[in-house]
Amino acid sequence: GAGVSQSPSNKVTEKGKDVELRCDPISGHTALYWYRQSLGQGLEFLIYFQGNSAPDKSGLPSDRFSAERTGGSVSTLTIQRTQQEDSAVYLCASSTDGSRSEQYFGPGTRLTVT
């Protein structure tokens, strides 16, 4: 079956511009996660959505970052006024509610802020 998809695969943007990253989770997965991974670094949790519950935004690094999940499926991560330190690979994952540690990741979006 179809896995998690993300778009775009690569994004180059100028400092100060806004960007939107998209994630399509696996059909039927109620939980959706965003992480980022800087070069050679580990996973950094950003945000978690579960059904209609309020999302866990505890990992968002600043108020320039926001995310929404429409209709319990597709999610968009928005970064406003991008900075060079935002350059990273942004990863989306999804899971069933009962197996939140069993996450299926998309290929990621590589964001480069120049």
Next chain:
Amino acid sequence: DAKTTQPPSMDCAEGRAANLPCNHSTISGNEYVYWYRQIHSQGPQYIIHGLKNNETNEMASLIITEDRKSSTLILPHATLRDTAVYYCIVSLRSNDYKLSFGAGTTVTVRA
């Protein structure tokens, strides 16, 4: 959360079994052992998980010791495409969702 210890690297010959060890001596009774891997320039990939019993799926086998203080991930017939960093983590299956990987084991499969 229990911490895990893995060797930093290991080599494996193509076609042979790769046995990846993981120590998790402080694991609690309701924590599962999970294995993920990350191939270069790709997102992490879930491999397998288990609680007490040995588990097998199309990718690998997981052997957990009786005292649950260590486990071994077995790739039965390693291929060049199995070259990746392999991560062993322990977590509560339905409660822990902020995945965090340690350094993992860099596995290089050689022809």
